[in-house]
Amino acid sequence: MARDTDSDTQANIGRRIVGSIFPRSPIPRTDADRRRTILEFLVLHMRPVRVRRSTVRYTHTFGLGGMSLVLIALLMASGILLMLAYDPSPEHAYRSILSLQDGMLFGATVRAVHHWSANILVAVVLFHLLRVFFTGAYHGPRRFNWVIGLGLLVGILASNFTGYLLPWDQLSYWAVTICTGMLGYVPGIGEWLQAFARGGAEIGRGTLVLFYSFHTTVVPVILIVLMAFHFWRVRKARGVVSPHPQDSQENDDSEMVLTLPNLLVRELAVGLTVVAVVMLLAALFEAPLGAPANPGMSPNPAKAPWYFMGFQELQIHLEPLIAVVILPVLGALGLILLPYLHFDHELSGPWFLSKTGRTTGALAAMVALVVTPLLILIDEFWLQQTGGAGWPAIGVIAAGITAFAVCLSKKFKPEKAEFVQALFILFLVGFAILTITGVWFRGPGMALAWPWIGAPA
Ligand code: HEM
Structure with missing residues (x-):
């Protein structure tokens, strides 16, 4: 089996392969010859000569x-x-x-x-x-x-x-x-x-x-x-x-x-x-x-671009310091440090890691799908009428997330990577719902509205 450990060997293998696909013309420097050389230069000096068949499958990446x-x-x-x-x-x-x-x-x-x-x-x-x-x-x-x-x-x-x-x-x-x-x-x-x-x-x-x-x-x-x-x-x-x-x-x-x-x-x-x-x-x-x-x-309404809309929506519900400083900084730190967490097993390869990964991930997605819209509605129609959601609301949300994490660990005993994946999905789906709400379901005065009634000015 050919391996591309040594660039000299690789260049030779590359030349042989390209030669078999674009055979050298008996007359040197024809157009076909030149095309072959350019292709060889462009493709096989940037890419390995061979790749795993399984990674070429379209649904993998x-x-x-x-x-x-x-x-x-x-x-x-x-x-x-x-x-x-x-x-x-x-x-x-x-x-x-x-x-x-x-x-x-x-x-x-x-x-x-x-x-x-x-x-x-x-x-x-x-x-x-x-x-x-x-x-x-x-x-x-x-x-x-x-x-x-x-x-x-x-x-x-x-x-x-x-x-x-x-x-x-x-x-x-x-x-x-x-x-x-x-x-x-x-x-x-x-x-x-x-x-x-x-x-x-x-x-x-x-x-x-x-x-x-x-x-x-x-x-x-x-x-x-x-x-x-x-x-x-x-x-x-x-x-x-x-x-x-x-x-x-x-x-x-x-x-x-x-x-x-x-x-x-x-x-x-x-x-x-x-x-x-x-x-x-x-x-x-x-x-x-x-x-x-x-x-x-x-x-009216004045909105951020769609990719920042989740943060603008968060700002409607939480203290600005939490919505646009603390949570984004924690999220960014989590993403940067993710590969450096000490995982017992570095699960990688299949989509969603494993059977447990798929089950816990689906559960996290369902919880976020139900709970996020509920929290938005509770805040909009109840808490904001009675003074708004402040730090106590963050305490309740943090307690909810902790309870979810504890239940998940007890019931499924996931590997660290599966556990991290489930939490990631919880936040991801929650943030996606905030973004969708901000982009489509906010009308004049940033009040909740159906998208087909009251188009943005
Ligand atoms: C301009 C943006 C980007 C370009 C053009 C780009 C391009 C690529 C390409 C061509 C590959 C190999 C094939 C593939 O996975 O489709 C790749 C792999 C990879 N990318 Fe990106 N990427 C970009 C952004 C990102 C981002 C935002 C992340 C994550 C934070 C990321 C992390 C990775 C990693 C870890 C791999 C290796 C994956 C593996 O080995 O399976 N890339 N990228």
Whole structure:
């Protein structure tokens, strides 16, 4: 069985394989010859020659990491085109977007491609994180790559958020006002942080220039560096985690297949599907553009972008310090430290780890699905009428979570990884419900409303 331990051997194997797929022409330097050399250079110097058959199966990763890469490429290509037309000043930004949309050939389409790629990217990266988490692919040689991945997630959210302001319309102006306002709740340095994020005391020229520089230069450079590091770590861990737990990295005797064509063809199929979906959405739905920014009058309701909406919803129910400082910091710390917890058994490979993992996970999801909407309703229609939910409410929620954790441990005796997974699912489903409530079920004055009654102003 071929192993890619030595790069010299690997290059030779690679040459032989490519040679068998694209036989060398009897006349040297033909087009076929050149194509073969380019393919060999591009594919087999970045990828291993062989990969495990089980990891190529589409349902193992759903190609989510590759999709993220394709979306980033689409964003960069459409972003460069947008830069040719955009003017980053409060006086001209909005008008430059209007003239791009109305006066330039394919201007609206390029903007829509950028808009849809950016939003789909956030969703796809979150699903990729979940895939990695639920297959336990954050142990051993993949530990640090999990942390790099978190850096990528922060970069993508930062890129999305800084781009959100650029059209300088009511939607973007007030969304950025709300989100940067949340920073003000950080004890001690809140005001300083808020002024830093706004590039001044108020949202204005300084904010736009700061966001534009971050969006077009700082964040893309960081993303490119982190992505290179991320891919290199996947390669160093000898590919993605195997769905069969018995295939340890050191003693791997599972069946291997050639990267070219087995993996490459699947990656191409995923990549082309993503491009097709984005193009279709861009052709059917334009990127939104509200009225020009008016610092004197906020829309009602004024909402954060959808990926931060869970925090805005939390802020309605809990003390701002808890909702936008303590809980996010605890969540971020939990995610960073996750691979470094001392697990008795580093369960990884199959989806949801094991049978116990699947049962406890399903139970946690059901509890969150029932309890979160109930808590939202109790707070909205009862506690807020009688003075609002404060620290005591947090105490009750913490006691509930502790009781759930104790019952889970006693009944199922899960491994540490299964236990952590169940708690993760509890918080994940709870946060998803908060986000859905904020995005679709909040109307004027941020009161609960049916989505089909009272569309946002
Ligand atoms: C720009 C964003 C990202 C890109 C382009 C990206 C790309 C990739 C690719 C191509 C792979 C290998 C194949 C696959 O799993 O689909 C991968 C694996 C991995 N990614 Fe990401 N990723 C990104 C963000 C993240 C995030 C947010 C996390 C988690 C915090 C993460 C953690 C990992 C880990 C631990 C692996 C190894 C998984 C395994 O061995 O099974 N990545 N990534």
